[in-house]
Amino acid sequence: MKNPEFVLSTILAIVITFVIAIWVPGEGTVKVKLAICYAGLVLLFLFGFLILAGIASGKIDIGTLLAESGGGASMSRFQLLIFTFVIGLSFFLIVVSTGKFPDPIPTGVMTLLGISATTYGVSKGIQATGMPGKAAPPAGNGGQGNGGAGDGGQAGGH
Amino acid sequence: MRTLATLAYWEGVILLGGFLGVVLWKLLTGGISLEQLLEGDASDPNSADGCSTYVSGGRTQLLGATLFAAGYYVLQVIHNPKQFPTLPTELVGALAGSQALYLGGKARALLLGRLQQFFNRRVP
Numbered sequence: 001m002k003n004p005e006f007v008l009s010t011i012l013a014i015v016i017t018f019v020i021a022i023w024v025p026g027e028g029t030v031k032v033k034l035a036i037c038y039a040g041l042v043l044l045f046l047f048g049f050l051i052l053a054g055i056a057s058g059k060i061d062i063g064t065l066l067a068e069s070g071g072g073a074s075m076s077r078f079q080l081l082i083f084t085f086v087i088g089l090s091f092f093l094i095v096v097s098t099g100k101f102p103d104p105i106p107t108g109v110m111t112l113l114g115i116s117a118t119t120y121g122v123s124k125g126i127q128a129t130g131m132p133g134k135a136a137p138p139a140g141n142g143g144q145g146n147g148g149a150g151d152g153g154q155a156g157g158h
Numbered sequence: 159m160r161t162l163a164t165l166a167y168w169e170g171v172i173l174l175g176g177f178l179g180v181v182l183w184k185l186l187t188g189g190i191s192l193e194q195l196l197e198g199d200a201s202d203p204n205s206a207d208g209c210s211t212y213v214s215g216g217r218t219q220l221l222g223a224t225l226f227a228a229g230y231y232v233l234q235v236i237h238n239p240k241q242f243p244t245l246p247t248e249l250v251g252a253l254a255g256s257q258a259l260y261l262g263g264k265a266r267a268l269l270l271g272r273l274q275q276f277f278n279r280r281v282p
Binding site: 045056073075078098106111116130 | 162163165170172173174176177178180181184189190191192193194195196197201211220221224225227228231232235239240242243244245250253254257260261265267268269
């Protein structure tokens, strides 16, 4: 088995669902809702935590998260990362304060992420058109390798 | 239901805070490289791999504009966490202009050299 922790998380979530469904007193429909909610929360937390632990321990490598195809850090990726965290945190704060999802999602949020994502896309296009021959360093050389070299300078890593 | 909400709250705090913390930690310790963040690539036929790097003004101003917009947004949410803030049109315009400047500079550095090469080859 390649990832036993994911299987264990799923089993734990199912067990919690059954425990709530069978032993918690209350009306049937409420119990079903509660069981699904708790199982979803437990599953989401365990999956998220496993990924978090993998990143923190280095098992999941995010060293090339901001790397550009020709080497070095990409400004558009960095910008997208900043806006993703800013909007994610804002969303969390607002949901915690109001107790409900913001409806509708304001256009300002979409504009910010849209501008950023469009820049990333266009930047990739320019990079691929303008640097056809730039070879990526060989694999295992400082974690900057972006896959293959040569064809269009856009292989791998994106 | 109250327990469920509390659980969801702490789950969000742990996961979101954890991801933010890990990425920040890796950025600070060099686990995620920020090398050449302010350097752009330019098409250079004299170079062995066909391109060279230069300190890019477009990238620098984009970094400033991004940090300003992100900081403004976070401050607005902290002041009034009941709703998403509305960004002033001027700020959105400035950010879009900044992106256009960055992309224009990048396109000029990478594509203009190749265009010149192309025309030089065709006109003897």
